[in-house]
Amino acid sequence: MTSATALPRVALAALLLLSAGCAGSKQDRADTLRxxxxxxxxxxxIAHGFNNPSTIVQFAVLDCMVTLGKKGEVLPxxxxxxxxxxxxxxxxxxxxxxxxxxxxxxxxEDAAFSLSRHVDPKVASQAASYVTMVKKVEATGPRTITxxxxxxxxxxxPTAALxxxxxxxxxxxxxPEDLGSPEVGTLGSGPFKVAKFSxxxxxxxxxxxxxxxxKPALRKIELKTISDPETLRLAVSSGEADGTADVRPSEAxxxxxxxxVTTTFYPADNIAFLSLAVDQGPLKDVHVRRAIAHAVDRAALVQLxxxxxxxxxDLFLPKPQLTALYGDAWPALPTYAYDVEAAKAELAKSAYPRGFTLATPYDSGGENVKAMQAVASDLAKIGIxxxxxxLPSxxxxxxxxxxxxxxxxxxxxYYSTPDPSEVLPDLLSRASAKPQGFNFSxxxxxxxxxxxxxxxxxxxxxxxxxxxxxxAEVAEQVPYVPLYHNESAFALNKRFTIDAGTWTIDILSAVRPAGS
Structure with missing residues (x-):
């Protein structure tokens, strides 16, 4: 039984504990990033979560054998x-x-196995297209991997860095199937370790x-998902969140x-495109695919x-990769200018001159909603x-x-190296055309x-x-329609700074308290 005289002591103890917690929280906030x-x-x-929100966590926790420098060079x-x-x-x-x-x-043995598992079909790794050239990985000494x-x-x-x-x-x-899941988690040797994953x-x-x-500048990082873009922006504006890399360029x-809040833009290693499933219905016809390419107003999409x-x-590679490969002298290849009449003429050459209807699922919570609506409006002009x-994301x-x-x-x-071999097999190889691969065409x-x-x-x-x-083959056969390149951005509360750019792999470790 609790006595009346004990109550004030309990209340006082709670108050002192709360006060201590609040005092501590001010100190903790200096090196805690939300x-x-x-x-x-x-x-x-990465075998089952090769996507932006997953890899941003992975690279803070899991070391790779090599990494990339600020110029995209491979470093130890x-x-x-x-x-x-x-x-x-x-x-x-x-x-x-x-x-x-x-x-x-x-x-x-750990290092050798970590690479070889991506070529094991039983793992069904989403990173498999990155290592198709690997024949064998062996631990050939206590500290040696061949x-x-x-x-x-x-x-x-460069792809090993990813x-x-x-x-x-x-x-x-x-x-083999649920490593990295909330139930199993993961274990790495990187700058941070996982305290919670839900x-x-x-x-x-x-x-x-x-x-x-x-030593990492941050003591703790709390990552929270805010799917609505306006809610996310307000969270950073109000200080509920300290930063994000999910700044939509259209809302710059x-x-x-x-x-x-400091918002910093930098060249993204990205390519936005339409994929056309060449083995499905009308899309098997190359004239249909060319008609679609002519019908899409890409200049309007850039603005949107x-x-x-x-x-x-115009070319099916990220802009930084094209620049690294060709400099300013990009090759002159066939392109499909926005031209409704040319689109109709191509469609007339196909087996579907009067057009057709396609069921098209899209990500209702993603950044491409407006773009898909614009594409649908463009294609309607030629009868498609x-x-x-x-669908939910x-x-x-x-x-x-x-x-x-x-x-x-x-x-x-979005890609992470200056090498086109990161992209082309990923989007064009037969190996990547299987489930869990990125060859959606x-x-x-x-x-x-x-x-x-x-x-x-x-x-x-x-x-x-x-x-x-x-x-040139992509331009001729049109399994994909290149749309635009965009810049990426970090938005960060001014209490923090970030030293990161196009080739930064571990974004979270690049953040530090201002003045540290």
Missing amino acids: WALSEVPNSLD SVAESWTHPDPLTYVFTLREGVKFSDGSPVTA VTLSRPNQAFL AWQIVPKKLAEAH LTEGVTLERNPLYWGP RKWTSLRD MTGGHGSQA TLELTP EKYITQRMDHEDLAVQMANL GYGTAALDAELDDVGRLEGEPRQEAITKVL
Whole structure:
């Protein structure tokens, strides 16, 4: 039984505890970042969560063997060095003393397995298209990993900076299908460790005291999903959230006008496009696909979707990759100018001169809603009706990755290296046309796969010529319609700064308290 005289003491103790907590919270807030995401991270394993909201968490927790510098150059990470004794062989040497956040050592076996699992069809890795050139991965010494390629490929090292996330072999073998899920989680050797992961309550990361590299400036990162773009903007404006990378270029003016928030734009390694499922109904006809390409007003889409922070795409590669490859002298390839009469003329050459109707699911919570509506309006002018069916984001993404009901889809994919070999196999290889791959058009041939091999194998001018040949085939056959390039942006409370740009892989670790 509680006595009356005890009540004031309990109340006083509670008050003192609350006061202490409030005092502590001011200090904690200085090195705690509250980061807002527009979509829910579905997995902390790149094999099953190769998407922006998931990878932003993964790269703060999971080390890769190598990383990228500010100019896109490949730099050491968990591998302190490597050699390239012949065109098919890479030999990596692990740093000494690297540990997972639970204190267990990162071994050569862990590192070798972490790469080889992506080529295992049983894993059904979404990163599989990044490592199709890998033939064998072996731990050849206590700190040595040897990678043997099936063919020379210039993209192996830069894509390893993304796909070769190191996880414990024992944990990954025990959970081939659900590693990275909220139920299983993950274990890494990166700057942060996972304190909480929930699809409904978000993700909390804490500084990893065992990290081998420089001590992270932040002690804690709390990631929360705010799917509505206006609600997200208001959260950053009010200070409920400290920052986000999910600034829609079309709403740039709303963000740049915020007080106490710095919005920084930089060139995105992205390509926005329509994918046309070449194995489905009318879309099998190349004249239909060319008609669609002529009918879409891409210049209007640039204005609608980039808010002055973008440009029209004529070639099927991200702008930074085109610049890295060609400089200012991009090849002159066939393009499809907005021309309704030319679109009608192409459609007249097809088996569907009077048009047709296609059921078209789209992401009702994504950034492309207005663009899909605009595309549907454009195509209606030539007799093609898109029956737009809105789906919740999670359902839409799952359905798209399962390659269900693809027909006409819009995607805006972001990449992370200056190498076109990151993109072209991802979107054009037959391997990537399978479920969990990103070849949503389904376009692919043995001959094209061989050309993609040349893209990876060759160097210098012959490589330029090989890439130009692939781009010319895309322009001719139109499995995809390039739409636009846009800039990306970070919006950050002025209490924080960020040192990041086009090639930054670990965004969260690039944030630090202002003045630190």
